[in-house]
Amino acid sequence: MSSKIYKLPSHIAIIMDGNGRWATKRGLPRNSGHREGVRAIERTINACLKYGIKYCTFFAFSTENWKRSKEEIDGIFELLREYLKKNDNTFVEKEVKISYLGVIDPFPEDLKKALLDIMEKTKSFDKLEVNFAINYGGRDDIVRAVNKLLQSGYNKITESDILNALDTKNIPEPDFVIRTSGEMRISNFLLYQMAYSELYFPKVLWPDFNEKHFLKALKVYQKRNRRFGGIK
Numbered sequence: 496m497s498s499k500i501y502k503l504p505s506h507i508a509i510i511m512d513g514n515g516r517w518a519t520k521r522g523l524p525r526n527s528g529h530r531e532g533v534r535a536i537e538r539t540i541n542a543c544l545k546y547g548i549k550y551c552t553f554f555a556f557s558t559e560n561w562k563r564s565k566e567e568i569d570g571i572f573e574l575l576r577e578y579l580k581k582n583d584n585t586f587v588e589k590e591v592k593i594s595y596l597g598v599i600d601p602f603p604e605d606l607k608k609a610l611l612d613i614m615e616k617t618k619s620f621d622k623l624e625v626n627f628a629i630n631y632g633g634r635d636d637i638v639r640a641v642n643k644l645l646q647s648g649y650n651k652i653t654e655s656d657i658l659n660a661l662d663t664k665n666i667p668e669p670d671f672v673i674r675t676s677g678e679m680r681i682s683n684f685l686l687y688q689m690a691y692s693e694l695y696f697p698k699v700l701w702p703d704f705n706e707k708h709f710l711k712a713l714k715v716y717q718k719r720n721r722r723f724g725g726i727k
């Protein structure tokens with residue numbers, strides 16, 4: 496397999512599915528799957544840096560994930576907390592800009608602070624921008640965007656007005672959306688932004704996702720013929 500990849504996606508968005516199944520298969524609690532999933536996030540960020548991907552968005556907690564047990568939710572918050580603390584300097588060394596999509600108001604105060612601190616520290620980097628979608632829902636993003644526009648006095652809006660009011664206003668729309676574990680759903684991810692994204696559903700469970708799977712995904716993307724509704 497040649498290591499040269501042409502036609503790279505600028506923005507990859509990932510639905511990290513299969514953590515629970517990964518854990519259950521091993522007789523472990525679900526949060527062990529999420530913990531192993533964090534290692535897959537680290538591998539993926541390294542792969543993005545290696546292959547020159549500019550934007551990567553991870554769906555870490557959806558507006559629907561509040562339906563899970565308190566134990567699982569607290570476990571995910573704890574992983575995020577540990578992850579931000581552990582990688583504080585790594586992001587700076589690797590020149591990775593950290594951002595989030597979603598509404599962080601309901602999150603624990605210390606976690607919000609850790610996230611805002613790391614965003615402040617990394618805000619000038621542009622080698623790779625990593626976005627964590629947390630308490631994020633695609634419909635909620637659209638509703639919040641429209642309400643923002645209404646509050647600014649708009650009474651008629653265009654597509655680009657909406658695009659510029661979404662949480663993703665500062666980043667390009669995803670070129671490539673990967674959902675692991677073989678499930679073929681969008682699950683209220685970047686609904687408006689995905690209008691022309693290429694979709695890919697590898698069978699691998701998220702905690703097992705590694706550089707080999709990443710590279711395979713890039714090769715799949717490379718073979719896609721993006722027409723954006725036109726003819727080529």
Ligand code: FPP
Nearest residue numbers: 511512513514515516532533555574575578
């Ligand atoms: C989907 O798998 C995964 C989630 C809902 C949570 C993902 C969260 C993390 C990997 C940790 C977040 C931490 C950081 C650092 C961003 P699932 O639980 O729905 O799996 P299943 O379908 O097999 O049950």
